Amino acid sequence: MLTHFKINLKNHKEICNLFLPYVDLFLKGQSVNLFTENDKEILILERFLKDEIKQYFTEYPNIKMCALGGLAPENKLRPHIDGHYPPKPEQHWALNIPIKNCDESIMYWYDTDYEIGYASSTDDPMLIADNLQHLVPKYAGEYKVIDSCNLDSPVFVKVTSPHSVTNHGSKPRFMLSVRFYNELTNQTAS
Numbered sequence: 001m002l003t004h005f006k007i008n009l010k011n012h013k014e015i016c017n018l019f020l021p022y023v024d025l026f027l028k029g030q031s032v033n034l035f036t037e038n039d040k041e042i043l044i045l046e047r048f049l050k051d052e053i054k055q056y057f058t059e060y061p062n063i064k065m066c067a068l069g070g071l072a073p074e075n076k077l078r079p080h081i082d083g084h085y086p087p088k089p090e091q092h093w094a095l096n097i098p099i100k101n102c103d104e105s106i107m108y109w110y111d112t113d114y115e116i117g118y119a120s121s122t123d124d125p126m127l128i129a130d131n132l133q134h135l136v137p138k139y140a141g142e143y144k145v146i147d148s149c150n151l152d153s154p155v156f157v158k159v160t161s162p163h164s165v166t167n168h169g170s171k172p173r174f175m176l177s178v179r180f181y182n183e184l185t186n187q188t189a190s
């Protein structure tokens with residue numbers, strides 16, 4: 001199973017500059033971290049991304065939303081599957097774009113022999129920081145890591161297989177996760 005593939009974005013620095021003001025707000029205690037299709041940031045992001053990423057999609061990609069995710073030093077986002085409860089078809093892939101301090105963030109994927117559970121905000125408030133209600137895998141035995149990726153550069157990641165993220169660094173890290181209306185091509189997403 002393909003879990004991720006890295007890409008080059010020539011506008012990566014400009015995208016960072018677009019979202020760094022929200023990192024500053026976040027560090028001051030405000031939680032402006034979710035952007036949807038009517039927000040001006042999405043329109044600008046679409047201009048930066050479309051021509052560079054259209055080769056990966058079945059149709060010209062439109063952005064559904066993006067979330068700026070913070071993760072504290074030495075902290076871990078528990079294993080989960082992106083989406084809502086009850087499960088329904090969601091986009092399988094997200095484009096993760098490092099915004100700040102992402103050099104020591106690692107994403108892990110786990111084996112797909114699991115049952116689906118549900119994590120509420122009382123289980124783990126970090127899971128709904130982006131207002132999504134996450135699904136969590138329940139394994140009969142131990143969690144088995146099948147792949148991992150350093151999130152230090154732009155990368156498409158599979159988010160409908162169980163995954164977790166750990167910030168091994170000593171600073172809070174900020175990652176932009178972009179979701180699209182369009183699906184990736186079969187060659188890329190199989």
Ligand SMILES: [Fe+2]
Pocket residue numbers: 080081082159163
């Ligand atoms: Fe996720």
